[in-house]
Amino acid sequence: MLSLEGVSFRYHGQAFSVENVHLEVRRGEVLALVGANGSGKTTLLKLLIGLLKPQRGEATLDGVPLQKIPERELFSRVSMVFQDPEDQIFMPTPLEDVGFGLVNQVIDHKEIYDIAIQALASVGMEGKSTVPVRNLSHGEKKRVALAGVLAMRPQYLLLDEPTAGLDPMGSYRFMELLCHLKTEQGMGMVVATHDMDMIPVFCDRMAVLSKGTCIIQGPVKEVFSRKELIRQADLRLPRVTHLLEILSQKDGFPDCDPALTIGQARRSLRRVIGLEG
Amino acid sequence: MESTFHPSEATFTGRLARPARPGTVIIFVLAGLTLVLSRPRLPLYLAVSFFCVCFLLAAGMGILHLLRRLSAPLAISGALLVLQAFSRGDEAIFNLRVWGITISLYREGLHTGVLLACRVICACLLLAFLGFLVPVQEFLVFLRTMKVPEIFIIISLMVYRFSGLILEEAARIREAQRLRLGYAGFTRGVRSVSLLGACLFLRVNDRSERIYEAARTREVGTSLPPRTPRKWSMKESREASLYLLALLVFAAAGWMIRA
Ligand SMILES: Nc1ncnc2c1ncn2[C@@H]1O[C@H](COP(=O)(O)OP(=O)(O)OP(=O)(O)O)[C@@H](O)[C@H]1O
Ligand SMILES: [Mg+2]
Numbered sequence: 001m002l003s004l005e006g007v008s009f010r011y012h013g014q015a016f017s018v019e020n021v022h023l024e025v026r027r028g029e030v031l032a033l034v035g036a037n038g039s040g041k042t043t044l045l046k047l048l049i050g051l052l053k054p055q056r057g058e059a060t061l062d063g064v065p066l067q068k069i070p071e072r073e074l075f076s077r078v079s080m081v082f083q084d085p086e087d088q089i090f091m092p093t094p095l096e097d098v099g100f101g102l103v104n105q106v107i108d109h110k111e112i113y114d115i116a117i118q119a120l121a122s123v124g125m126e127g128k129s130t131v132p133v134r135n136l137s138h139g140e141k142k143r144v145a146l147a148g149v150l151a152m153r154p155q156y157l158l159l160d161e162p163t164a165g166l167d168p169m170g171s172y173r174f175m176e177l178l179c180h181l182k183t184e185q186g187m188g189m190v191v192a193t194h195d196m197d198m199i200p201v202f203c204d205r206m207a208v209l210s211k212g213t214c215i216i217q218g219p220v221k222e223v224f225s226r227k228e229l230i231r232q233a234d235l236r237l238p239r240v241t242h243l244l245e246i247l248s249q250k251d252g253f254p255d256c257d258p259a260l261t262i263g264q265a266r267r268s269l270r271r272v273i274g275l276e277g
Numbered sequence: 278m279e280s281t282f283h284p285s286e287a288t289f290t291g292r293l294a295r296p297a298r299p300g301t302v303i304i305f306v307l308a309g310l311t312l313v314l315s316r317p318r319l320p321l322y323l324a325v326s327f328f329c330v331c332f333l334l335a336a337g338m339g340i341l342h343l344l345r346r347l348s349a350p351l352a353i354s355g356a357l358l359v360l361q362a363f364s365r366g367d368e369a370i371f372n373l374r375v376w377g378i379t380i381s382l383y384r385e386g387l388h389t390g391v392l393l394a395c396r397v398i399c400a401c402l403l404l405a406f407l408g409f410l411v412p413v414q415e416f417l418v419f420l421r422t423m424k425v426p427e428i429f430i431i432i433s434l435m436v437y438r439f440s441g442l443i444l445e446e447a448a449r450i451r452e453a454q455r456l457r458l459g460y461a462g463f464t465r466g467v468r469s470v471s472l473l474g475a476c477l478f479l480r481v482n483d484r485s486e487r488i489y490e491a492a493r494t495r496e497v498g499t500s501l502p503p504r505t506p507r508k509w510s511m512k513e514s515r516e517a518s519l520y521l522l523a524l525l526v527f528a529a530a531g532w533m534i535r536a
Contacts, residue, residue: 051452072461080456090450090476100472101457104465134483152457 001026002078002156002188007047007057018043018212020057025188027155030178032199032220033192035209036234041192042083044209045158048190049080061156076105079154083161083192085141094120094136094144095129101152119151120144122177124170139166146174150181156188157181163195171195175202197238200224200260208233224260240265299415301516306407308521313399322395328523329402333409343405350401354394361390446480447473 003024010017018040025031033041046052047059050066059066066074082088091097098116107115120126123143133141142165149157159178163171179202181187191203199206200220207217210233216223224230224237227245236242238260247253256272259265309325333343344351366385373380407416413434420430450473454460459469 049456051456070461071455072458075456075458075461082453087449088453090453090480091472092476092479100454100459104458104461148457 001063002048002061002190003059004044004047004054005058005060007054007059009043009047009052009054009056011043016040016212018047021212021214023048023207023214023217025156025190027188028182028186029205030182030189030191030203032203032206033190033209034194034196034199034206034233034235039209039233040212041209042160043212045080045160045190045192049078049158050074051080076152077154078156078158079149079152080158081146081149081160081162083164085138085145088145088148089133089141092132093130094125094133094147097133097144098148098151101148105152115151116147119147122150123147123174139170142166143170143174153185154187156190159189159191161192161194163193163198171198178202196236197240200238200264208235210234221258221260225258244268298512298516299411299419301520302407302410303416303419305520306403309403310400313396313403317392317396319392319395322392322399325399326395326402329399329406333402333406336409338409346405347398347401350397354397357397358387358390358394361393362387365389442481442484443477446484447477450476450480 001024004021007021007023008017008019016038021044023031023044033044035041043052047054050059050069053067061069061074061078089097091100095113095116098119099112102112102115103109117126117129120129123146125140125143125147128136128140133144136144142162146159146162157178162178163174166174175198178189178191182189193199203220205218206220206223208215208223208229215233216226216229224241227237230237237245240262241258241260244253244256244259244265248255254272256268257264259268312321313325330343334340362382363380364383364386366383366387368384369381370384370387371382373382411419417430417434420433451469454469454473458465459472460466
């Protein structure tokens with residue numbers, strides 16, 4: 001279990017601070033981290049991986065404080081995909097970049113090529129493995145950055161807005177890939193995101209941040225039922241939920257079961273019009 | 278020289294009662310640089326260095342910070358000193374025999390080495406002085422006031438951005454490498470550092486190209502200081518001459534002590 005226990009943190013000389021945050025993610029679970037711009041999502045992720053050191057409280061991995069875990073072990077168990085792929089990719093071609101981490105893990109050199117190509121294929125980039133990174137589009141760079149981290153097979157993966165800037169099909173496939181990793185490898189994930197529609201489909205729990213404090217966390221359905229808190233944090237409900245809400249408030253639709261995904265909404269609506277028992 | 282303008286210090290006024298007048302500092306530094314670079318006199322170097330160090334410390338720069346700032350010029354001047362002292366001149370001060378090779382330390386080389394080293398450190402101190410007390414925007418306003426051609430202003434801005442970029446990019450690459458086990462162990466560390474060096478130049482080049490494009494689409498206007506030059510006050514020139522006078526007195530005193 002990767003967790004923050006009563007963590008407070010302030011950037012040197014800045015007013016912004018993270019205050020007393022408790023957060024935990026288990027293996028085989030996806031935690032969504034949502035909040036307005038500047039609410040501290042990236043900061044929390046960096047605290048979770050030990051790039052920033054909390055001034056109060058502790059970040060722990062399976063109960064051991066991150067500071068006590070050797071870097072080699074820590075970063076092969078926990079990995080992070082940065083918000084900006086430019087921060088992450090530094091080698092001249094995707095293949096070399098994905099290979100960088102693999103060379104550092106003691107892996108047989110013959111295998112490295114296969115693993116790297118496989119990782120690139122899982123994000124749909126195998127065809128561009130030797131194109132200079134500077135000539136890739138933003139979305140393509142994001143995919144390469146992800147591949148570089150996936151190739152290392154961490155137990156916990158922290159993703160900072162992984163689908164922002166990907167095309168619709170790309171981001172859907174990408175989230176599916178994450179679900180696959182979750183069930184197949186039991187990977188635990190924290191996903192900072194602004195994509196409210198994606199959360200009910202792919203995430204198990206969510207935490208809402210506002211100005212550096214975690215105002216609510218829990219199962220996705222539970223958190224989205226606290227509409228006032230969601231809006232207070234400058235966020236919104238998933239679109240279908242919003243639609244059903246408008247239908248019942250403005251058009252006198254009878255109250256139907258709350259729905260967060262299109263499938264759930266469809267079922268509720270069919271029940272209301274009497275197509276389903 | 279790139280470390281002289283560090284963005285995070287650009288607006289620093291430290292423990293000074295009031296921010297130093299940019300004009301004063303700039304004139305002082307320019308005059309100081311001219312003197313230092315044209316007159317190879319040890320007392321002058323010592324006076325200028327002494328003045329700058331005292332002022333910087335009094336203005337609130339930590340001594341460790343100052344040393345870190347000066348680490349590059351110190352290393353360079355140390356290398357210069359050694360090179361000169363062991364290779365230039367005829368009159369050996371002493372000879373050392375190692376494995377049958379005679380290494381001699383020359384008087385003339387030592388003399389020029391010390392002068393050169395002091396000159397480097399002194400010039401860097403003056404620049405540190407400028408970078409510490411004058412925000413870069415003010416510096417650009419000054420250039421404009423002095424009717425310096427626009428192209429020079431753009432170039433200085435680019436140099437300023439570039440120097441920040443190098444540090445920024447290096448920090449980013451290092452973090453990315455660290456997360457992928459680049460620094461877990463000695464050999465990996467060495468490998469990562471050399472890779473960092475190799476990638477850095479390309480990356481900075483790329484980034485600066487993009488920044489230049491962005492600047493061009495905005496006609497470089499928004500990131501430059503206002504077009505109207507600032508009023509030049511008499512006070513600034515007067516203060517600067519006082520600084521200079523103080524400096525000359527220092528130098529003269531040093532000269533007399535030596536003579
Ligand atoms: N390196 C830093 N030094 C100082 N302040 C920082 C630094 N990084 C972020 N901040 C500040 O901390 C606050 C939170 O930043 P953070 O990046 O965690 O927000 P975020 O929730 O990820 O926002 P976004 O949705 O825009 O990515 C911001 O106000 C930002 O200005
Ligand atoms: Mg962020």
